[in-house]
Amino acid sequence: MKRKLLTVFVAVFMTLSIISCSNSSNDTSKQENDSSEKKTVSASTLDAVKERGYLICGVNASNPGFSYLDPNGNYIGFEADMGRAVAAAILGDPEKIQFRPLTSKERFAALQSGEIDLLIRTATHTMTRDTELGLNFTVPYYYDGQTFMVRKDSGIKRIADLEGAAICVLTGSTSEGNLSDIMAARSLSYKPVLFENLDELMGAFEKGRADAWTGDRSGLMTRMRNTADPAAYTLLEETISKEPLAIGVRHGDDQFYDIVNWCLYGLFFGEEHKISSKNIDSIKQSTKKPEELAFLGLRSDLGSKLGLSNDWAYNMIKKTGNYGELFERHFGPDSGLSIPRGMNKPWTEGGLLYCPPFR
Amino acid sequence: MNLTKLNDDRVLKAAFQFVFALVLILIFSSMYGNTVSALRSRGMLPSFKFLSLSAGIDIGEHIIPFDNSSSNFRAIIVGLLNTVSISIVVIIVSTFLGFIIALCRLSKNWLLKNIALSYIEIIRNIPLLVLLLFWYRAVFMELPRLKEAFVIGKYITEDGITGGKLFISNRGLSMFWPFPGKGWNIYQYILLAAFAVAVFAVIILRQRGKKTGRKPMLIFWGAVVFTGISLAGWFFTPFPPLVLKYPLLKGFNLSGGLNISSEWGSLFSGLILYTSAYIAEAIRSGIQAVDKGQLEASYSLGFSHLKTIRLVVLPQALRITIPPLTSIYLGVAKNTSLGVAIGFPDLFSVIGTLINQSGRALELILIVMVIYLGLSLSTSLFMNIYNSRIQLKEK
Numbered sequence: 001m002k003r004k005l006l007t008v009f010v011a012v013f014m015t016l017s018i019i020s021c022s023n024s025s026n027d028t029s030k031q032e033n034d035s036s037e038k039k040t041v042s043a044s045t046l047d048a049v050k051e052r053g054y055l056i057c058g059v060n061a062s063n064p065g066f067s068y069l070d071p072n073g074n075y076i077g078f079e080a081d082m083g084r085a086v087a088a089a090i091l092g093d094p095e096k097i098q099f100r101p102l103t104s105k106e107r108f109a110a111l112q113s114g115e116i117d118l119l120i121r122t123a124t125h126t127m128t129r130d131t132e133l134g135l136n137f138t139v140p141y142y143y144d145g146q147t148f149m150v151r152k153d154s155g156i157k158r159i160a161d162l163e164g165a166a167i168c169v170l171t172g173s174t175s176e177g178n179l180s181d182i183m184a185a186r187s188l189s190y191k192p193v194l195f196e197n198l199d200e201l202m203g204a205f206e207k208g209r210a211d212a213w214t215g216d217r218s219g220l221m222t223r224m225r226n227t228a229d230p231a232a233y234t235l236l237e238e239t240i241s242k243e244p245l246a247i248g249v250r251h252g253d254d255q256f257y258d259i260v261n262w263c264l265y266g267l268f269f270g271e272e273h274k275i276s277s278k279n280i281d282s283i284k285q286s287t288k289k290p291e292e293l294a295f296l297g298l299r300s301d302l303g304s305k306l307g308l309s310n311d312w313a314y315n316m317i318k319k320t321g322n323y324g325e326l327f328e329r330h331f332g333p334d335s336g337l338s339i340p341r342g343m344n345k346p347w348t349e350g351g352l353l354y355c356p357p358f359r
Numbered sequence: 360m361n362l363t364k365l366n367d368d369r370v371l372k373a374a375f376q377f378v379f380a381l382v383l384i385l386i387f388s389s390m391y392g393n394t395v396s397a398l399r400s401r402g403m404l405p406s407f408k409f410l411s412l413s414a415g416i417d418i419g420e421h422i423i424p425f426d427n428s429s430s431n432f433r434a435i436i437v438g439l440l441n442t443v444s445i446s447i448v449v450i451i452v453s454t455f456l457g458f459i460i461a462l463c464r465l466s467k468n469w470l471l472k473n474i475a476l477s478y479i480e481i482i483r484n485i486p487l488l489v490l491l492l493f494w495y496r497a498v499f500m501e502l503p504r505l506k507e508a509f510v511i512g513k514y515i516t517e518d519g520i521t522g523g524k525l526f527i528s529n530r531g532l533s534m535f536w537p538f539p540g541k542g543w544n545i546y547q548y549i550l551l552a553a554f555a556v557a558v559f560a561v562i563i564l565r566q567r568g569k570k571t572g573r574k575p576m577l578i579f580w581g582a583v584v585f586t587g588i589s590l591a592g593w594f595f596t597p598f599p600p601l602v603l604k605y606p607l608l609k610g611f612n613l614s615g616g617l618n619i620s621s622e623w624g625s626l627f628s629g630l631i632l633y634t635s636a637y638i639a640e641a642i643r644s645g646i647q648a649v650d651k652g653q654l655e656a657s658y659s660l661g662f663s664h665l666k667t668i669r670l671v672v673l674p675q676a677l678r679i680t681i682p683p684l685t686s687i688y689l690g691v692a693k694n695t696s697l698g699v700a701i702g703f704p705d706l707f708s709v710i711g712t713l714i715n716q717s718g719r720a721l722e723l724i725l726i727v728m729v730i731y732l733g734l735s736l737s738t739s740l741f742m743n744i745y746n747s748r749i750q751l752k753e754k
Contacts, residue, residue, distance in 0.1 A: 105711055109720045112403050133718045134402035154611075164610040166530065171708070177716050180417045184427035191612065192419045193622070194712065195702045203496055204702065208504035209529055209621065211611045251402065 045117050045249070045256040046090070046307050054096040057083035058116040061101035062198065065222045065330050065337050066122055075099045078330040079120040082141060082247070085320040086118065086263045089312040094319045104173055108133050111248055118260055119248035122216070124174045134251040138261045140244035141323075142218070143343040143352055146178050148236045149205075149213040149220045156212065159186065159238050165211035168193040168201055178241040179214050202227065216243050222337050259306050265355035266313045269295055270322025272346045272355065277321040280314065295358045302358060313358075323353065398721075405722045410435075416712055418704045420620060431713055438709030439730060445626060445705070446692045446734075453631040453691075454684075457638025464643050475639070482636035488697055491629040495701040498628070499621035502529040505608070521608040531624055533606035536617035546600030549592035557585040622703040630694060637687050645680030646672060678749055685742035692734045706730060 049055050059067040059079055067077035084094035100116050111119045112134055122144075123129070125137040148167070150156040156165070159182065169175050171194045183190050193210050195201035205213050206227055213220065217235065224233050247264070249257050270276065273292060275283050284296050293299035297310030304310060320326065324346075331339040345351025398404050410432040418425050421437045422444060463475035482490075503509055505528045512524030526533040561581040568575045593600065606616035649672050657667040696707035710727045714720045 105714050105720065108718050109403075112401050114401065129718055162611075164612045164614070166612060168702070171712055171715065173715065176417075176712055177415045180415055180427045183417070190417070192417045193702050194419065194704060194708060196699045196708070196711065200492075200495070200701060204500060207500040207529055209500060 045253050046259065049090060049117055053091070054098050055083065055087040055090060055118070056098050056100060056116045057086070058100045058102045058107055058110050058119040058121055059083065060121050063122065063219065063222075064226075065218065065335065065339065067099075067120070069101065076330075078142070078326055079122070081320050081326050081330070082264075082267075083118070083120050085267060085316045085326075086260055088319045089263045089266070089316040090259065090308060092309065092311075092315050104171075108135065108248070111135060111250060114250070117249070117256070122173075122219070122245050123248050124243045125246040126174065129248075135248045136251055136257050137246040137248055138257070139264055140246045140352075141264055141267075142245040144216040144218050144243035144245055145239035146175055146214060146241040146243060147217045147220065147239050149215075149224060149233055150211065150236065151232055152234050153232070154211060156236070159236065159240065160188070162190060162212060163188050164190065166191045166193055166209065167212045167214055168195060168205050168210040169214055170194075170198060170201055171196050173215070174241070174243065175215050182240045198223070214240075218331075218339055221339050225337065255307055259308065262306060263316060265358075266295070266316055267323040267326065268346065268353045268355040269313075269358060270317045271324035271353070272348055275317055275322060276325055277318055280318050284314065291358050300359075403721060405725065406719075407722055409717050409719050409722070412717075414713060414716065416716060418709060419702075420623065420704055431717060434709055434713060435706070435726065435730075438704060438706035441704055441709075442692065442695050442706040443734070445623065445630075445695055445698075445703075449627060449630045449634060449691050449695075450688050452627075453634035453638055456631060456635035458642055460635060460639035461642035461646065464639060465646060479636045479639055482632055483640075485633075487629065487633050487694055488700060490633055491625055491697055491701055494625035494629045495621065499531070499625050500529050502527060502621075504528060505530050505611075505613070508608075516607070522605045524605065526606050526608070526613055529621055530612070531618055531620040531622075533613045533616050533618045535603050535605045537601035538604050540599050540602035542596040542598035542600040546592065546596050549596070550589055553585050553588035553592065556588055557581045560584045620703075622698065622701050625701050626695065626698040626703045626705075630691065633694070634687060634691055637690075638684065641680050641683040641687060642676070644683070645676035645678075648679045649675045674749075678746075678751070681742060681746045681749070685739055685746070688742065689735050689738050692738065693731060 057080075059075055059077075061067070061069045061075075063077070063079075065077060067075055067079040070076050080099065081094075083097055083099065087097040088094040100110065102110055102116075102119075102121055104121070107119055107121050107123065108129065110116050120141075122142075123137070124144075125140060129135055130137055148156075148159070148162070156162060162183075167179065167190050169179060169192060176192070176194065179190075179192065193204070195204070201213070202223065204210065215223075217239065220235055224230050224235070227233060247260050249260055273289075273295075275292065275295075280296075283292065284298070287293060287296070290299065294302055296314050297303050297312070301310055303312045306312070309315075321329070327341065327344065329335065331337050341351065343352045345353060347354040395404070411430050413428050414431045414434040415427060416434065417427060418434065418437050420441060422440045423433075423437060425433060425437050460475050460478060463471040464479065466472055466475075505526075508526045508528035510521070510523040510526050514522050516522055524535050558581070561577050564575045564577055564580055568577075604615045606613040606618070653671055653675065654667060657671040662670065695703075695705050698705045699708040699711065702708075706727065710723050714723050717723070
């Protein structure tokens with residue numbers, strides 16, 4: 001009898017303590033939430049990064065050229081280096097960065113939830129993503145477009161030839177939607193074959209399971225080179241979509257958005273003004289151009305206006321290189337990919353890379 | 360405080376349960392509140408409005424019509440139907456197969472017994488995903504390309520198009536198949552009538568059987584009545600109710616006829632191999648759990664071996680087998696989600712695509728969880744009802 005009484009008392013006591021705890025913790029956590037919201041979500045990703053000592057960047061782990069994990073555990077690629085450039089600008093060291101491999105399904109949720117600071121993972125800037133998902137997209141760092149890979153001997157020359165074809169797509173991109181839209185617009189029938197995994201897709205495509213493979217031109221180019229017989233395939237001339245790939249950051253943190261945006265502009269500026277990692281020190285000594293002086297932090301305090309040190313752009317270019325160097329390193333002939341620059345050239349050379357003045 | 364009341368066992372029990380329920384409610388409500396406030400602060404509050412918007416995608420295999428302008432909701436239904444239909448087919452086929460394997464495993468024939476044993480042991484020790492990839496990569500993808508397809512009953516039409524009764528290629532199997540023709544509208548009523556008459560006949564036979572004490576072959580006679588009437592009806596309809604359509608090689612793909620894609624085929628083959636091995640073991644354990652005395656009694660009453668199995672062993676074994684079978688069946692619906700690895704557009708694959716197109720990850724994951732939960736619960740509900748019906752009712 002006594003033991004039963006004891007149990008009841010213990011149970012009641014526990015409940016009461018839980019009620020009181022949860023009440024008080026609710027109140028305090030609400031206040032904490034409110035203040036921490038301002039701290040982490042709305043106001044200062046920058047402070048969080050500085051306090052943490054490194055940047056957390058969401059990337060792809062298996063997209064050669066853009067970003068992939070090499071056998072030594074390093075992330076290699078154009079996008080990975082772009083993340084390093086931002087780390088160099090903020091923290092002065094391109095290696096103060098931690099990469100999070102993300103699938104395309106996970107990527108936006110990871111950014112929304114605050115697991116990563118910025119997302120550089122071939123994310124196409126679309127209106128829905130910009131508005132509905134609570135994200136901001138920077139200026140595009142790569143202008144891509146969707147097209148089709150076909151066998152040369154299939155006789156397919158244009159999209160119109162694809163009537164009735166089986167077309168394979170890697171799931172998790174804007175590709176499925178674009179494909180569906182273009183085929184509906186042209187009243188072409190087709191059969192989509194969707195794969196989650198690149199290896200399965202390539203195996204099936206090479207065996208002839210599908211007549212065409214659709215995806216972003218850059219991605220198809222790099223993957224064509226990985227097929228058993230690259231000479232047997234070709235890409236169609238037509239491009240069915242605009243794919244401006246941009247860096248994603250969270251809505252509501254204007255400062256961090258500005259920083260990432262201006263990092264990209266800095267990379268563009270470097271190429272436009274032919275300031276590279278190799279000659280930046282000599283240019284720093286010799287240049288008389290006001291804009292370059294401002295860019296390098298010698299004349300005005302552009303960096304501190306972003307909340308960074310004034311040599312942010314110097315650090316970035318010196319340690320990772322300008323846009324042209326990054327492109328050359330990961331997509332150029334030496335990389336084994338030889339992706340043409342296309343629209344991804346400075347405006348001075350007829351491309352779309354254009355940065356506002358550094359003043 | 361009235362101590363006598365507090366010492367009452369019933370009061371104590373009720374009080375304890377009340378307190379426990381209260382604690383649970385508190386924990387869950389605080390979790391809920393926390394989640395909602397966290398989601399709100401990140402601008403991720405769930406909203407299901409997107410379900411009625413156009414999905415803007417295509418799905419390779421769909422039972423109900425689906426195109427670019429169909430809604431997200433419809434896309435989910437298409438995925439669900441793909442999952443459910445393949446699950447049902449797999450459950451039926453692998454139950455048959457598993458039953459036969461179980462009988463082989465228990466047979467006195469050394470060869471049969473050991474073939475069944477090694478089949479069960481090998482298949483049960485291979486992960487399902489490996490089986491699926493094996494079927495897809497090593498079997499279906501190794502079939503000839505469509506242009507060099509293996510064709511049975513090949514013919515060339517006047518327009519120079521190749522047709523045939525059966526095409527086997529790495530795009531799957533295409534075969535001739537009856538489709539509703541001009542006379543179908545009338546014929547479907549004849550079928551309905553035939554079915555009604557057959558049911559009526561079975562009921563009458565059953566009542567007569569109860570009177571005479573003999574067991575008439577109900578299903579057999581029902582089937583005879585049904586086929587008889589429907590065959591007779593066939594000749595009375597002015598137009599052929601069903602028309603055979605042959606697959607034709609037009610352009611890049613086959614059109615017409617019934618097409619079973621390599622993806623469906625691989626998923627089906629992998630799943631029945633895997634599931635039947637488990638079902639065989641469940642059935643074997645059920646059969647072996649039947650007391651040996653039952654068999655001996657049956658033999659000494661003069662029952663033949665087949666009758667002993669059918670009338671004595673199986674009814675008792677079935678009762679024991681139902682609970683483990685239920686969990687195997689539950690597994691099948693969930694296992695179909697591995698089809699995503701080989702490009703089969705099941706529920707999970709469609710949801711993945713929608714997550715990408717709409718960015719509504721949280722909502723869609725919630726939906727897919729609810730759907731799988733619903734599938735599992737309804738399967739187990741169905742099996743539980745069946746189970747309680749066939750259990751021994753002790754009087």
